[in-house]
Amino acid sequence: MTTVLDILDKGTAYLEKRGIEEARRNMQMLVAHQLGCSRVELYVRFDHPIDDSDLEPLRIALKKRGEGIPIQHLLGTVYFRNHEFKTDARGLIPRPETEELAEWLAKHVTLSEGGRILDMGCGSGVLGLSLAADFPKAEVTLADVSPDALALARENAEFTELSVSFLQSDLFSEIPEDQSFDLIVANLPYVPDAEELAPEVRHDPALALFGGADGMDLIRRFIPEAAKRLAPGGWLALEIGHDQSVETEKLLHAASLTDVLTLKDLSGIPRFPIAKRGSV
Template identity: 55%
Template sequence: MKTVLETINGGAQYLEKRGVEDARRNMEHLLAFQLGCGRMQLYTQFDKPLEEADLAPLRELLKKRSERVPLQHILGSVTFYGRDFICDGRGLIPRPETEELVEMILAKAPQKPLEILDMGCGSGILGLTLAAERPESTVTMVDVSEDALSLTRENAVKLQIENVRIIQGNLFENIAGSFDVIAANLPYVPTGEQQEMEPELGFDPALALFSGEDGLDLLRQFIPASFGFLNPGGLLAMEIGHDQASHVARLLESSGFAEIDTLKDLSGIARFPFAKHP
């Protein structure tokens, strides 16, 4: 029988040969998932022999990952800002940068009950996190995809987050009232980049990724429309592509926004435009 360590090493080599990045970490997650333990617990049982009852289903998980099915879809969950969210093909797998956006919004938003809008909420990662961190506030979550919203609802129930409203619609078509904060991680990938992307991204909904030839089609609609839904002094916060900062800043300025500032992510990329309603 193979031990835990032998299984990890063999599986990591198998994934690495098939182009999976960070193959060992992936293999550790798969084995921990199969054994029903935490990944770090594996380090205390390297010499433990594994039964065929565990190895057989593990091979199926390993095969899926070698076919570039995202690890988060195989595990059925993703950890974001300290919470475990349901994760599947109905919504975008969250990127680490979006956690940075959450930190920035929480730091900039006033410490009082707020009306917050998460536009293009997808699986609910951003809006539900803001709702959980600011329980005195109300978060309205909007997406055009009913599939994505079904995932948002499941995550809200799983995490017992109740201070949210969930609305289906294309941008602001079904929205009334105004907000203190509008947050958006809308599609921003140019359609021409589809062939260059990692195979795992092919499992994300195309609707959540692509937005025209330069990736800005939806932002050209969203930014000017959002101005009319912000309260005076209200905050607009976004995540954008790596080379879109100057274009987005011009859109914000021409739409009437003030105090425009695009903050950098941990890699030094201008990623997060912030602006205020005068």
């Protein structure tokens, strides 16, 4: 008879041998997901036997995790800003850093009723949909060049029951020139093409990761166009690579934006350039 504790111990040892970080936590998540309970509830089930019908799916998931398949893809969902979202290989796995940006915007940005928000390069939609929840009276548009990413974002909108609009667009190519926004956010591809990625990150779509020789290709295109689409007093917020803040701030100043600063993430890395368009 295989108990919950047996499978946790054996699975943890298997993942540790394959170099998976936080092996115990990963195994707890896989078992809890298969049994339909929380990780905390596992503690009171240690002596419970696991049915054969649950063992085989667990073995398959464990093997995939040992091969480097992200835990988020195996579980199929991820929590971001108190909401549960679907996640798979069609979009970038939501990062904790992006959640930090969403939290800052929710605390510091004020929008009038009927304000407009644009999430450019929305991927799975977690950032734009979180802002839709934080600003329920705003009109929110999620845009991406990838039809696969947009399909996932649409599923997440249905999953969370949040009302937003979608647009397939290469940056601003499909957005009318006279349309303006009070807040534009973007987590665009910023990884240099030659950078070596961690095995798990390689499961993210390349289209969502790589941004040219120095990672800045799309950011250079995006900022001048975004500045023209901001309403007076509007906000622009980005997520960038660890060494891109100096050039990004120069681009923001060159686009005649004001109040330029780059917020640091919890690791102390300058990660989130913020700027505004003047009120006049």
